[in-house]
Amino acid sequence: KYRTVSYGKILIYSDFVIIASALLVGMGISAVIYGYVMTAVVGYTVDMIMAGSQQSSQVFIVTHDYEKMAQAIVDNVHRGVTLIDSQGWYSKKESKIVMVVCRKRETAMILKFVKTIDPEAFMTVGSVMGVYGKGFQAIGKG
Template identity: 45%
Template sequence: MEERRQKILKGLKEYLLIAFGLLVYVMGWVIFLIPNNLVGGGVSGIGAVVYYATGIPVSVTFFVVNFVLLAIALKVLGPSFGIKTVYAVIITTLMFQFLPQVIPSDIIELIGMSNGKLLATIIGGVMSGFGIGLAISQGGSTAGTDIIALMVAKYRNISTGKMILSIDVFIVLSSLIIPMEDSAGNMLTWGEKIAVVTYGFVLIACCSYTIDLYLSGSKQSVQIFIFSKKYPEIADRIASEMHRGVSVLDAEGWYTKADSKVLMVIARKAELNTILRMIKGIDPEAFLSAGTVMGVYGKGFDKIKVKAKQNEA
């Protein structure tokens, strides 16, 4: 019963965090990017280009394009990802539809348009990247180019942010051939379109860098060596409460020549403080070292994504 309750609470937390990430993402577009006629990557970027050219709301384009792409997510990335992504697409569509009506235009003009397009590009890109990164870390996505990037990342050891960056470059360049109007209703000149593309490159660079920064931080792992006479109790607590494997190593103190046991634990960086408090509660005199590791592959961590070489005949 308790395990089922914990599972429900964990799922609820994931859905709430996805919604919060998408709120930050949409606010970046609604407050900073769309009011400044900026074009970014992803389906939101496509929606922005269509909006500038035809006046069709971003929410409509966003929903229609993602509806087609969701079938791919369900097939390749699994039903769990598909359910969360359907949820994310619906939430994002509703936010794109109603946030512009909720946020006063005076606030948008004061915050998003009064400090220049470059600052708006950087802030909007960081907010978009943070929102996407948070959604992806909880198993969701804003769909679109995220789906393509995650499918490739599932089978290849390629950065999610860099993959999204490559795809989004083509979307931004497409704004050169599509008629676009400024906020006053005047058609953009070629020089103004080149400026839009330049800002678009800055935007997707900020967004992809923020995605990588967030995801690498959330997945970062640490290796802990624990020296304590109470190692059996510490090992039992880590295994039962943290659900992390513990290895017991034989050691010898060079100065004392005494035999001892050393615990080796690999965990997520976010779990480090919990483990430290646990150790301190059991043995305040314990000696330990903790260091960041470049990568951890296997059960409970990341999967190995490189293909094994085939033996030559």
Template identity: 45%
Template sequence: MAFGLSLYSLGWTAFLLPANIVSGGVSGIGALIYYATGGAEGGGIKIAYSYLVINVFLLYLGIKVLGGKFGVRTVIGIGMTAFLLWLGQLFIHSSPLKLPDERLLATIIGGGLCGTGLGLIFTQGGTSGGTDIIAMIVCKYRNISMGKMILLCDVIIIGSSYFILKDFTSVVYGYISVGVVSFAIDLVLQGTRQSVQMFIVSKSYDSIADRLSSEVGRGVTVLNGQGWYTKEEQKVVMVLVRKFETNQVYKICKQEDPNAFISVVNAMGVFGKGFETIKAK
């Protein structure tokens, strides 16, 4: 969570803010307040202060309306994000890019860092609060999906930047940044959740199965098979792992039997303990 929040804060303070770009969420509202009160030249109200105050208010409102649905990670996420945004604006006074010529590049890099950071936060079960709370409150009383509500909030926040910056280009860059953020979040979440099914044929199947179970921490199934050419009985080790765990499986197989036959198949979905939860009603 700390690393993800650091990337998120870096995207804002090193790329989006110096380029006068407003993205979505409560950070976007903080950026509007920052620009409206003078920005970097006029000593504007730092985004961290607005972010913290707005989120504390939303958190209080959320608890009042929705009850105790917000865990410790939400509070930690809000506090850490505010601190890192404050730290970023304290030490980062200009963008590493040549602005305003490279505003589009700043939009892509800033959005990519924010999206990657948020994706990492979500994989750890964390949240940075913000417009998610607004969406949850509205969804309680209106028949509208959370995704549409969050998107509507982002559209309104970015569109409002025109009245402060008086620059239509900034609005366009703001919408591009939201698209990049969304793409980066999906990329991170899909990468961490993608699973593969591995079949391993080896005479050292027992030692491989033991190490997969103890070192990788995944359930292992040993199937009975027969080599049709040799007519010999074979044992086939089957294991389902996350894609990032495959190198560990390869390493174990190579150490136990360099001649092991391995087949790897991408799994469209894996449901059960250690993987996804079945959500069908």
């Protein structure tokens, strides 16, 4: 029900208060520092496990032959592609950027595939959360 709540952060914040109170009952500073480190590791791990199935990548590909690249990704990788109008500032040439949103585990395959089509393509990969629509998470009713 509360998908935007980070369970790891809730765990970290509540445990930080509990561990800080250990100083009031006479625990040593080394035990408190150890507790903080362990809490941070556990909280981060919980967030990674909870969000693992939802992690996706957004790949921007700048290439001269964007039509061939887009068609090849659709045909071989079976992912949707969006073309975004662009203009190189240095060259002043208009072109298109190929954008692909995929699961995190598919990113390496797409990067290798792009390299086989155009070894000089410029690519950026960004991590995105909450991808909704066909092929990803269904849009909630709110």
